[in-house]
Structure formats: C-alpha cells, structure tokens
Amino acid sequence: MSSINTADLIGELHRRGAHRVALQLPEGLKRQGAGLAGDLKAAGFSVILSGDPCYGACDLALSALAEADVLVHIGHTPVEDHPQVICLPFEQDFDLSSLDQAIPLLQERRIGLITTVQHAHLLAAAAQYLADHGIEAVIRDGAGRTPAAGQVLGCTYRAARIDGVNEILFIGTGLFHPIGVQLATGKRVIALDPFTRNAGVVDSSRLLRRRFGLIEQAKEAESYGILLSTKSGQRRAALAERLASLDDRAMIVTLQEVSPDALLNLGFGCYVNTACPRIAYDDQVRFPVPVITPEEFEIVCGQRNWDDYAVDEIR
Amino acid sequence: MSSINTADLIGELHRRGAHRVALQLPEGLKRQGAGLAGDLKAAGFSVILSGDPCYGACDLALSALAEADVLVHIGHTPVEDHPQVICLPFEQDFDLSSLDQAIPLLQERRIGLITTVQHAHLLAAAAQYLADHGIEAVIRDGAGRTPAAGQVLGCTYRAARIDGVNEILFIGTGLFHPIGVQLATGKRVIALDPFTRNAGVVDSSRLLRRRFGLIEQAKEAESYGILLSTKSGQRRAALAERLASLDDRAMIVTLQEVSPDALLNLGFGCYVNTACPRIAYDDQVRFPVPVITPEEFEIVCGQRNWDDYAVDEIR
Numbered sequence: 001m002s003s004i005n006t007a008d009l010i011g012e013l014h015r016r017g018a019h020r021v022a023l024q025l026p027e028g029l030k031r032q033g034a035g036l037a038g039d040l041k042a043a044g045f046s047v048i049l050s051g052d053p054c055y056g057a058c059d060l061a062l063s064a065l066a067e068a069d070v071l072v073h074i075g076h077t078p079v080e081d082h083p084q085v086i087c088l089p090f091e092q093d094f095d096l097s098s099l100d101q102a103i104p105l106l107q108e109r110r111i112g113l114i115t116t117v118q119h120a121h122l123l124a125a126a127a128q129y130l131a132d133h134g135i136e137a138v139i140r141d142g143a144g145r146t147p148a149a150g151q152v153l154g155c156t157y158r159a160a161r162i163d164g165v166n167e168i169l170f171i172g173t174g175l176f177h178p179i180g181v182q183l184a185t186g187k188r189v190i191a192l193d194p195f196t197r198n199a200g201v202v203d204s205s206r207l208l209r210r211r212f213g214l215i216e217q218a219k220e221a222e223s224y225g226i227l228l229s230t231k232s233g234q235r236r237a238a239l240a241e242r243l244a245s246l247d248d249r250a251m252i253v254t255l256q257e258v259s260p261d262a263l264l265n266l267g268f269g270c271y272v273n274t275a276c277p278r279i280a281y282d283d284q285v286r287f288p289v290p291v292i293t294p295e296e297f298e299i300v301c302g303q304r305n306w307d308d309y310a311v312d313e314i315r
Numbered sequence: 316m317s318s319i320n321t322a323d324l325i326g327e328l329h330r331r332g333a334h335r336v337a338l339q340l341p342e343g344l345k346r347q348g349a350g351l352a353g354d355l356k357a358a359g360f361s362v363i364l365s366g367d368p369c370y371g372a373c374d375l376a377l378s379a380l381a382e383a384d385v386l387v388h389i390g391h392t393p394v395e396d397h398p399q400v401i402c403l404p405f406e407q408d409f410d411l412s413s414l415d416q417a418i419p420l421l422q423e424r425r426i427g428l429i430t431t432v433q434h435a436h437l438l439a440a441a442a443q444y445l446a447d448h449g450i451e452a453v454i455r456d457g458a459g460r461t462p463a464a465g466q467v468l469g470c471t472y473r474a475a476r477i478d479g480v481n482e483i484l485f486i487g488t489g490l491f492h493p494i495g496v497q498l499a500t501g502k503r504v505i506a507l508d509p510f511t512r513n514a515g516v517v518d519s520s521r522l523l524r525r526r527f528g529l530i531e532q533a534k535e536a537e538s539y540g541i542l543l544s545t546k547s548g549q550r551r552a553a554l555a556e557r558l559a560s561l562d563d564r565a566m567i568v569t570l571q572e573v574s575p576d577a578l579l580n581l582g583f584g585c586y587v588n589t590a591c592p593r594i595a596y597d598d599q600v601r602f603p604v605p606v607i608t609p610e611e612f613e614i615v616c617g618q619r620n621w622d623d624y625a626v627d628e629i630r
Contacts, residue, residue, distance in 0.1 A: 022569070031582035034538060037566055048567040051540070051581050063545040064569045067552060223349060225366070230378040237382060251352055252363040254337070254379045256571060266366050267346040 004032065004074060006039050009088055013045060013070065016086075022068035024050040024061040026075045029090060036074075053257060056153070057087055058145070058233025058276065058314075077117050079145045079233035092118040094171070094194035096129045101199040102192040103133055108167040113137035113150055114159045114181065115171040119194065120148035126171060137169070138162050145233070145314070152177055154278040155314040157184040170202075176282060178202040183311035207281070208309065214290045218300045221269030221290070224250040226297075227258060229275035236274040236314065243272055243294055246301040264288045272297040277312035319347065319389060321354050324403055328360060328385065331401075337383035339365040339376045341390045344405060351389075368572060371468070372402055373460075373548025373591065373629075392432050394460045394548035407433040409486070409509035411444045417507040417514040418448055423482040428452035428465055429474050429496065430486040434509065435463035441486060452484070453477050460548070460629070467492055469593040470629040472499040485517075491597060493517040498626035522596070523624065529605045533615045536584030536605070539565040541612075542573060544590035551589040551629065558587055558609055561616040579603045587612040592627035 013021060021040055025033045037047040048068060050061035057076035065071055065084055075090040113130070115123055127137040139150040140159045146152060150159050152170070160168050160181040167188045170178040178191035182204045189202040218224075224247060228240040244250045250272070255262060258279050263271055271291045273280040280293045293312035298304035328336060336355055340348045352362040363383060365376035372391035380386055380399055390405040428445070430438055442452040454465040455474045461467060465474050467485070475483050475496040482503045485493040493506035497519045504517040533539075539562055543555040559565045565587070570577060573594050578586055586606045588595040595608045608627035613619035 027580050030580045034566060034582065048543070048569060049540070049581070051542070051568040051570040051577055052545075052572070053577060053580070061569065063571075066545075066550075067543070067567070067569065225364070227366070228363070228382070230367075230381075235381075251349060252382070253366040254363060254376065254382070255366040256378075257367070262366055262368060265342050265345045265368075266364070267349065 004036060004088065004090055006036065009072065009086070010040070010043050012086060013040075013072075016070060018045070018070040020046045020048075020068040020070075022048050022050055022061065022064035022071045024054055024064065024071060024073045026054050026056070029075055032074075055276065055278075056233070058155070059231045060085055060233070062232060075118070077142075077145075077147050077151065089121075090118055091121050094119060094122065096122070096126060098192060098194040098197045099126060099129050099133075099171075101197050102169055102171075102190050103130070103135065105190050105199055105201060106135060106167060106169065107188065108165075109134065110136045110138065110165060112160055112162040112165040112168040112187075113139050113171070114152045114168060115150055116153075116173075116177060117148060117151055119171055120151050123148075123150045123171075130169075138165055152181060154180065155276060155312075157181050157311075157313060158315075160185050160187075160189075175202070176278060179204045179207055180277075180281075180311050180313075183208075183309075184313065210284070211281075211292075211296060211309075212306070214284065214292055215296050215299050218270045218290045218292050218296070222249065223268045223270070224297070225253040225263075225266055225268035225271045226250055227271050227273050227275055227291075228252050228254045229258075230254055230256050231275065234275045234314075239294055240274045243274070243297055246297070246303060258283075258291075260286050260288060263291070273312075277314065280312065319351060319403065319405055321351065324387065324401070325355065325358050327401060328355075328387075331385060333360070333385040335361045335363075335383040335385075337363050337365055337376065337379035337386045339369055339379065339386060339388045341369050341371070344390055347389075370591065370593075371548070373470070374546045375400055375548070377547060390433070392457075392460075392462050392466065404436075405433055406436050408437065409434060411437070411441060413507060413509040413512045414441060414444050414448075414486075416512050417484055417486075417505050418445070418450065420505050420514055420516060421450060421482060421484065422503065423480075424449065425451045425453065425480060427475055427477040427480040427483040427502075428454050428486070429467050429483060430465055431468075431488075431492060432463060432466055434486055435466050438463075438465045438486075445484075453480055467496060469495065470591060470627075472496050472626075472628060473630075475500050475502075475504075490517070491593060494519045494522055495592075495596075495626050495628075498523075498624075499628065525599070526596075526607075526611060526624075527621070529599065529607055530611050530614050533585045533605045533607050533611070537564065538583045538585070539612070540568040540578075540581055540583035540586045541565055542586050542588050542590055542606075543567050543569050544573075545569055545571050546590065549590045549629075554609055555589045558589070558612055561612070561618060573598075573606075575601045575603060578606070588627075592629065595627065 057079040078087040182189040192199040372394040393402040445452045497504040507514040
C-alpha cells in the first residue's frame with residue numbers, strides 16, 4: 001500500500017490557520033497532485049500546484065509561497081527547516097518476506113540496515129524479521145538531512161557509516177544508492193529490491209572505471225564550468241568558489257536545472273557539478289561533455305590522488 | 316557588425332563600485348559569456364555566469380545576485396527597473412539596401428516602421444532611407460517594456476499601434492513578431508528579414524486555423540492547468556486567478572520553465588499559458604496536449620466570442 005494521509009494534512013493545515021496552500025510533489029507522484037488538490041479544495045482551501053521538476057526536499061518550491069500561506073512538500077523528509085513548509089512522507093509498504101532473497105547472500109551475522117525514505121517506516125519490522133532469522137541488524141539513528149533512522153539519500157550515506165559493521169543491507173529500488181554506499185564506506189553491500197525481490201552483491205567497479213575515463217577526458221577540456229545550484233538545499237557556494245580557484249580556465253555558472261540543453265548552449269568543455277551529486281553520476285549519458293564531481297575535479301587539478309577517490313556527498 | 320560594448324560596461328561597473336558581477340545572456344549569445352567574463356576578470360572583477368535558459372529581460376537571473384553585486388543582462392531592454400541590474404543592448408547592424416526588397420510590396424506612402432531590439436539603433440536611418448524613396452515611415456516612441464522607439468517584443472506590439480497608419484513594415488528575423496502585429500492591429504504587415512533579404516506580406520490565417528483547432532481540442536479536456544510563471548517579468552497572478560475561477564476543473568500551476576516534460580508529468584489535459592505569450596504560439600508542436608492563451612481559454616469557457624479572437628500580449 002502506498003498513500004498520502006490527507007486527513008492528517010488537513011488537520012495540520014487547520015492547526016496552522018492556513019487558507020492558501022501550495023502543493024509540491026516529486027516527478028513520480030506528480031499526477032497525484034490534482035487529486036490531492038481536489039481533496040484540499042473540497043475541505044475549503046485555495047490550492048495551487050508547483051509544476052517545476054522536483055527530486056527531493058533539497059528543491060523546495062519556495063517561490064510558490066508568493067501565492068500561498070504554506071508549501072506542502074510531498075514524499076521527502078525535510079532537508080532544511082522552513083516555518084512555512086510542511087514535509088509530508090509518502091510511505092510505500094513492502095512484503096517483509098522479500099528479505100528471504102537477501103538473507104542467503106549475507107556473510108555476517110551482524111549487519112547495517114538502510115533504506116530510502118518511503119520504506120523507513122518498515123525498517124524496525126525488517127530488523128525484527130532478520131532477527132527471527134538469526135541476523136542482528138543495526139539501524140543508525142537519523143540526523144541532518146536524513147532524519148529517519150536508517151535513511152540514506154543520494155547525497156548522504158551517513159546511516160551506512162556504522163562502527164564495527166562490515167556488511168550493509170540496502171532495501172530499495174535501483175542501484176544508485178547501494179553503489180554510493182559501497183563507495184562511501186568501502187564495505188560489502190547487498191541490495192534488495194523489495195518489489196522485484198531481486199537481491200545481489202553491489203559492485204561499484206564498473207562505475208569507477210567510467211568515472212576514471214571521464215576524469216581523463218576532463219583533463220583535455222579547454223574550459224571548466226563550475227555548476228552552482230540555485231536550489232535551496234543544493235547550493236554549495238563555498239565549495240564552488242574553492243573549485244573555481246583551482247584553475248584559471250574555471251568559472252562559476254549558476255543553474256536551476258542542470259539540463260543537457262543548458263550545458264550545450266553554455267559551451268564549456270567540461271562541467272564540475274556542485275548541485276545534487278546524483279546529476280554527475282546518473283545523468284552523464286545525457287550530457288554532451290564530461291560532468292564530473294568536486295572530488296574528481298580535484299584529481300583533474302592534481303589536488304587529490306586517484307587512490308583517494310571519494311564519492312560526492314552533501315554532509 | 317554585432318557587438319557587446321565591453322569598455323562601456325566596465326566604465327559603468329566602476330561607476331557603481333561593483334566588484335562581483337553576474338552575467339546573463341540569452342540562448343543565442345550564451346557562448347559569448349565565457350569570453351566576456353574573461354574580459355571582465357582581466358579588468359579586475361570577480362565574475363559568475365547565469366546558466367539558466369533566458370529569452371528576454373522578463374526573465375532576470377535575480378537569484379545570481381546572491382553571489383554578485385550587479386547582474387548584467389545582455390541583449391534586451393529592461394522590462395522592469397531593478398537597482399542591481401544593468402541591461403546592455405546587443406546591437407546587430409544590417410545593410411539598409413535590404414529595404415529595396417520591401418519597398419515594392421508597400422501599398423501606402425505613409426507606413427509604420429517597427430523592429431526588434433537588436434536593430435532599434437538603425438531604425439531612424441531606415442526611416443531616412445525610406446524617405447529618400449518617397450515613403451514616410453512613422454516610428455512610435457518607446458514606452459513600458461518596449462522603451463526603444465519602434466520596438467516590438469513577442470509580448471507587446473504597442474509600437475505597431477499607430478493612429479491613421481494602415482500598413483506596417485517590420486524589419487527583423489522570423490515570422491512570429493509580424494504575425495503577432497497583424498493579429499494585434501488588423502493592419503497589412505510587410506516583414507523584411509534584413510539578412511536573407513526576403514520580404515513578404517504577412518498572412519496570419521494559417522496560425523488562426525491552427526489555434527481554432529486547438530480551442531476545439533481544449534474543450535474536450537478533463538482538466539485545465541493554468542500556468543503561472545515564477546519569472547520576474549512573466550508573472551501574471553491576477554490573470555491566472557481570474558482564469559482559474561472560470562472552470563471548476565481549472566487549477567493554478569506555478570512553473571519556472573514551461574517544458575514538454577513538465578507538462579507531461581503534471582498530467583493535465585490542457586494548459587492555459589499566462590507566462591510568455593510566445594510559449595503557446597511557438598512551442599505547441601513540442602507539447603503533449605493543447606497549450607492555449609488566456610483569450611483562447613475565455614473562448615473555451617464561453618466568455619469570449621470567436622469573432623473577438625485576440626492575440627495574447629502583456630501590456
């Protein structure tokens with residue numbers, strides 16, 4: 001089951017005395033916006049939708065507050081506190097028996113357990129299921145931009161850094177997060193997709209080979225655009241300024257959306273991404289030139305050794 | 316010859332005591348950004364580029380002012396006054412003899428003369444050239460978002476509204492502006508491309524037939540997203556609210572960039588565009604569903620007659 005708790009939301013809006021509500025949903029839930037808006041309208045609120053692309057609470061549609069008392073952001077835990085923003089989780093249940101596919105792959109009897117926000121509400125139950133099968137699952141408390149226990153984001157793998165634990169089980173969809181965890185921690189990582197029930201040992205070596213190839217290409221570039229996001233939770237200005245100071249051919253470029261068209265029109269030979277770390281890792285195939293991470297640019301500039309390769313995180 | 320006057324710009328920046336400069340260029344000039352930035356850096360300024368798509372001074376990169384004392388916007392006359400913004404024209408010369416192609420098409424001896432901003436500096440000379448050929452060219456003074464004499468924008472055809480003149484000569488590239496002028500004024504319009512030297516009588520009937528077809532499609536839509544721009548000079552909030560009140564199935568959707576992907580993900584059956592008027596007219600072929608103008612939505616809602624069709628302008 002997956003759901004947005006409309007009754008809770010209406011209660012919270014009444015408590016805040018809100019009349020005009022702006023709704024923001026991530027791309028995968030966007031089409032539920034009109035229905036939710038209809039429910040809120042029926043409850044007496046005036047509602048507008050934020051239509052801009054959104055992939056996280058790092059990208060709050062604060063401009064929509066020009067027409068609203070409150071911004072309701074669906075699907076993510078808060079990255080920053082804002083008095084006019086309500087972050088409302090979108091919970092996706094899964095069948096605990098899918099863990100049966102992962103258990104035979106575990107080499108340790110004491111592991112770290114992590115997931116993404118939509119499954120965080122089931123993590124304690126998953127740990128109990130594992131305990132029933134003789135495995136102690138350690139779930140690290142939440143903090144910062146991952147406030148839920150055991151939660152990881154594409155920009156923060158803090159919950160996977162657990163002292164004394166050498167193996168991590170990731171429950172969730174896709175390979176981006178578990179590969180990031182493997183690179184960030186250096187530990188053995190098992191990824192379980194609770195819907196397809198596919199489980200496997202994560203191998204980050206292919207990603208690393210691609211990244212090393214990009215770094216070599218980047219060294220040949222005639223100019224570097226240091227991308228600085230204008231999104232509320234992706235703006236790393238001090239980092240961008242430091243990187244721009246590393247090479248005379250580097251220049252800071254502010255961007256809202258890092259799109260292939262925008263990069264093509266700007267005409268730089270290589271971009272260094274200080275916005276959402278996933279952009280460089282996930283979207284390279286769409287981009288006309290290398291888009292590398294801050295740590296990769298440090299390698300290009302001779303400020304970091306290949307052996308000290310590190311995955312980009314926003315701490 | 317076409318150019319950005321760097322010496323003038325540096326003088327103005329010194330007068331303002333600026334140290335940190337943000338540069339914004341429209342898409343067609345974007346690749347000149349790095350070179351101009353290099354010139355400013357050599358003159359001692361710290362420079363960043365705004366990388367977001369930009370098609371007019373209605374879309375100022377004000378967020379870049381978080382890292383700069385001044386925003387230099389290249390290529391457009393100002394749409395709004397802002398103490399930290401310098402609008403710097405980008406002048407494109409053309410050969411006055413290209414007017415020879417248009418003169419035989421003129422039916423009147425007294426005409427209105429209009430152009431887009433990059434050619435506005437040559438309009439007086441063009442009028443003199445026409446006078447030498449026995450034609451009186453009337454150039455209306457600038458005002459509002461078209462401050463240059465005789466200037467039209469894709470959202471404002473004020474300079475073409477000249478009492479007692481029944482024929483308009485447009486000098487510039489593309490057919491969007493002259494078709495808009497024809498619809499806005501109802502007058503005979505000759506369009507001259509000064510580079511290809513093609514001249515012709517403008518016919519808006521094909522555009523109108525396409526628009527009437529879209530209006531019919533729009534009547535069948537199950538929901539209407541009323542697009543409200545978050546760009547500084549494209550935000551028509553009162554208009555959006557009035558349009559949203561015309562139909563229960565309508566809802567305001569805020570958007571920075573009106574992109575095909577954004578419209579597809581939102582899932583409305585039809586959109587009403589209150590952002591840049593050109594979006595509905597120029598980009599329909601890229602969009603998954605009808606994107607109509609405010610006036611067209613009034614026809615859909617029975618608030619306006621077909622015979623009162625009007626082109627969308629921001630006055």
